[in-house]
Amino acid sequence: MEVTVRLAVYSGILAMYLSNAVHAEIVQTTDGRTIDLRDDGTYEFLEANNTSDGDYVEFQNHYFAHHVGEYGQKRVRFMPVYKNVSDKRIVGAKFVARFLNAFGDEIFKFSGELDEPVAPGKASTYNLFYYFEDNQFIPGEAYDKLLPMVTNKTGSIEVEMTMIAFEGGEIVRLSE
Structure with missing residues (x-):
């Protein structure tokens, strides 16, 4: 037993x-x-990860312009401009920009980084910007897709932050 x-x-x-x-x-x-x-x-x-870029930044506008250089080189320039709505200094950010035509169709998607320090309550600048250069020998590149949007001022640009780096080393991943 x-x-x-x-x-x-x-x-x-x-x-x-x-x-x-x-x-x-x-x-x-x-x-x-x-x-x-x-x-x-x-x-x-x-x-649930309820953190969104709106908790840290507020997009103000976009620097989106057509430029012809001194030697006739054509470029479309782009940089998102945002306000830091957090209580910490932002020292870098990664973003995804979607360029939509007048029908809302995505015509171009671009990932970039912002390395400009932005204090709480202040807005970024567009002193530095990305550009998409015209290559007349290669059709269908980013310049060709964006030229009608920037020239005719049609369509829209959606920007989403994917990562934000704060002073002191804290990094917030919003999406990948």
């Missing part, structure tokens, strides 16, 4: 250990979300 009781106790402990080993695993992603990975292959987000 004593052997049967011991065997039952050991079996119970083993069963409890195995059931805990197979139970869900809680993991944290690189962007800060916590996920419950269940043993049946399903998952659940335990905390």
Whole structure:
């Protein structure tokens, strides 16, 4: 009888250990979300990542202009301008810009970085900007797609911050 009781106790402990080993695993992603990975292959987000770029920046406008250089080289210049609405100094940011035609169709998508320090409550500038140069020998490049938008002032530009770097080393990942 004593052997049967011991065997039952050991079996119970083993069963409890195995059931805990197979139970869900809680993991944290690189962007800060916590996920419950269940043993049946399903998952659940335990905390929603409700951080958006609007918590840190407010887009003011865009520097979007056509320029012809001294030697006739044609370029479309672009830089988003934003206001720092956080309480920390922003020292860098990554963004994605989507250029949409008058029908709302995406005609060009561009990822870039902003390395201008911006104090809380202040706006960035466009002293530095990206440019898309005309290459008359290669049709369909970014310049060709953006020229009608910038010349006719049609369409729209949507900009989303994907990462923000603050003074002191804190980095916020908003999306990838």
